[in-house]
Amino acid sequence: MSTPEIDERFDDLVRELRTLPGAPDELRARVRGLTEAAPVPPRRRRTGRLVLVAACLALVGVAGVAAVYGIVSSGGSGSQQEKAAGTVSAAGGGGAARGAPAAPKAHRTLTTAVFGAAVAPPAAALDSAATLPPIQGRLQQYRATMRLRVKGVNGLSRTTNRAMRITRSLGGFVASVDYGTPNRKNGEAYLTVRIPNARVQQAVVRFSSLGVILSQDISIRDLQDQANHEAVQIIRLQREIDRLVAKLRGSLSPEERVQTQSQLDAARAALRARTEQHAGTLRRGRLATFTLELTTRKAAVVPVHHRQGRVGRAASHAFGLLAKIVAGTIYGAIVLLPLFVLAVLLLVTSRLLRRRGNERLLARA
Amino acid sequence: MTFRSTRFGAQEARPSFAAAAEEHLDAVYRYLLLMTRDDATAQDLTSETFEKALRSWRRFDPRRASARTWLCRIARNAALDHFRGEERRRRREERYAAEPAEAGGPELPAGLSSVLHLALAALSAAEREVIALRVLLELDGDETARLLGISRTACSTRLSRALQKLEEKVGDDVHA
Numbered sequence: 001m002s003t004p005e006i007d008e009r010f011d012d013l014v015r016e017l018r019t020l021p022g023a024p025d026e027l028r029a030r031v032r033g034l035t036e037a038a039p040v041p042p043r044r045r046r047t048g049r050l051v052l053v054a055a056c057l058a059l060v061g062v063a064g065v066a067a068v069y070g071i072v073s074s075g076g077s078g079s080q081q082e083k084a085a086g087t088v089s090a091a092g093g094g095g096a097a098r099g100a101p102a103a104p105k106a107h108r109t110l111t112t113a114v115f116g117a118a119v120a121p122p123a124a125a126l127d128s129a130a131t132l133p134p135i136q137g138r139l140q141q142y143r144a145t146m147r148l149r150v151k152g153v154n155g156l157s158r159t160t161n162r163a164m165r166i167t168r169s170l171g172g173f174v175a176s177v178d179y180g181t182p183n184r185k186n187g188e189a190y191l192t193v194r195i196p197n198a199r200v201q202q203a204v205v206r207f208s209s210l211g212v213i214l215s216q217d218i219s220i221r222d223l224q225d226q227a228n229h230e231a232v233q234i235i236r237l238q239r240e241i242d243r244l245v246a247k248l249r250g251s252l253s254p255e256e257r258v259q260t261q262s263q264l265d266a267a268r269a270a271l272r273a274r275t276e277q278h279a280g281t282l283r284r285g286r287l288a289t290f291t292l293e294l295t296t297r298k299a300a301v302v303p304v305h306h307r308q309g310r311v312g313r314a315a316s317h318a319f320g321l322l323a324k325i326v327a328g329t330i331y332g333a334i335v336l337l338p339l340f341v342l343a344v345l346l347l348v349t350s351r352l353l354r355r356r357g358n359e360r361l362l363a364r365a
Numbered sequence: 366m367t368f369r370s371t372r373f374g375a376q377e378a379r380p381s382f383a384a385a386a387e388e389h390l391d392a393v394y395r396y397l398l399l400m401t402r403d404d405a406t407a408q409d410l411t412s413e414t415f416e417k418a419l420r421s422w423r424r425f426d427p428r429r430a431s432a433r434t435w436l437c438r439i440a441r442n443a444a445l446d447h448f449r450g451e452e453r454r455r456r457r458e459e460r461y462a463a464e465p466a467e468a469g470g471p472e473l474p475a476g477l478s479s480v481l482h483l484a485l486a487a488l489s490a491a492e493r494e495v496i497a498l499r500v501l502l503e504l505d506g507d508e509t510a511r512l513l514g515i516s517r518t519a520c521s522t523r524l525s526r527a528l529q530k531l532e533e534k535v536g537d538d539v540h541a
Binding site: 006007009010013014016017018019020021022023024026027028030031032034035355358359361362363364365 | 382386387390391393399408411415419448449451452477478489494499500501514524525531532535
């Protein structure tokens with residue numbers, strides 16, 4: 001009869017307490033009526049499972065968004081390769097020359113590095129170089145440096161001769177040649193050639209076909225503004241000279257004549273200097289300078305910029321976005337953690353107070 | 366009693382509400398009767414308990430507690446609400462009445478001796494509650510302690526004191 005933990009001396013009391021009657025029939029009927037009147041609501045799905053599913057869906061969604069972002073932002077392979085391989089920098093062109101073609105950049109540079117043996121056909125370099133052709137109608141200083149690999153010392157000799165022939169056929173001239181073969185296996189040749197600007201693109205195409213391009217550097221500097229400025233100064237100096245000559249023809253005191261003559265000499269000297277400078281500017285602007293470095297050696301080991309394919313870039317961008325999302329989540333958690341702790345403390349405190357209140361209430365009742 | 370097996374093989378029995386109500390109606394009623402010492406109030410609170418239980422039956426998880434314990438928790442909250450309401454009413458009446466209102470005498474159903482009836486009236490609701498849970502409903506110490514929100518030791522102590530007090534009161538009344 002006695003329940004464990006209940007002393008046997010209370011057995012009579014317990015026995016009598018257990019004679020307390022059960023629910024009356026009226027109450028039983030009322031409770032039965034509850035289930036008959038209203039069907040039991042369907043059991044709600046487990047919240048924990050729903051949260052788990054929602055969390056999985058959210059993760060999949062985030063991964064999907066990151067993947068789409070990575071694919072979209074990776075762009076096309078060609079344009080990205082150009083971006084990766086070449087560096088194009090530009091500075092403002094200043095005041096555009098009267099009548100000149102509109103707004104070119106004063107200085108543009110394209111550097112393309114192709115490392116490794118026979119990995120890049122000349123056409124690849126040609127494509128890149130073609131993105132920076134000289135602008136027709138404007139005076140531009142065009143400089144190109146190409147490093148090409150050729151096969152063997154015999155090939156180096158043939159290629160050097162061929163480069164010189166190409167230069168001449170394009171209406172240019174060879175400014176300097178430095179050819180050397182320290183041993184039978186290896187050798188290098190350095191050529192500096194000048195090509196008319198109008199035929200630069202042809203020169204790039206033909207020089208590119210001489211061997212495997214190891215690197216190329218193309219630089220374009222706009223000289224139109226400088227040439228225009230020099231021309232204006234020359235005109236001003238000529239007018240000044242004309243004025244001084246006319247002044248000397250008139251009646252002047254000896255001192256004035258000496259002074260005017262001195263001014264005239266200075267103006268003529270300045271005109272000569274300015275004219276020479278202008279001629280040099282025009283010469284630089286009309287003839288492109290090509291520096292060809294021909295070598296039989298393979299490219300030296302240099303730090304290679306990691307070039308990723310489109311899949312690699314997409315993955316990189318996707319992981320970048322994921323990293324940002326994770327960082328944002330952690331940041332949010334750090335910010336919200338104190339609030340969460342405070343809410344938990346409030347909840348625990350309120351439950352504790354309510355429990356004590358209930359205890360007091362039951363003790364009084 | 367109908368059973369619905371769970372998907373993950375835990376095999377916890379989940380009775381239908383009707384079956385649970387049929388099985389535990391007496392226990393809930395007796396618990397509330399001993400708590401309130403009033404038959405009409407106990408019936409009302411029992412009815413209210415099962416209404417609430419029906420509305421929230423979908424939240425009942427047999428893995429966390431037995432149906433009896435779960436129903437007793439709802440019944441306890443209903444009883445606490447009742448006591449709170451009673452206390453408010455008593456305070457209100459005391460504030461506006463010159464003399465404290467005479468509360469109507471409790472109406473326990475037949476079955477208990479008048480001595481035990483008087484002795485139970487001398488106990489607090491908290492003491493009657495622990496007796497109801499441990500003696501009438503025969504819940505074990507852990508379940509009772511969890512339901513009351515106290516430790517198992519405190520629960521045992523409270524039960525022992527309540528029975529001791531009840532025994533003394535019964536003895537006093539018999540001698541008187």
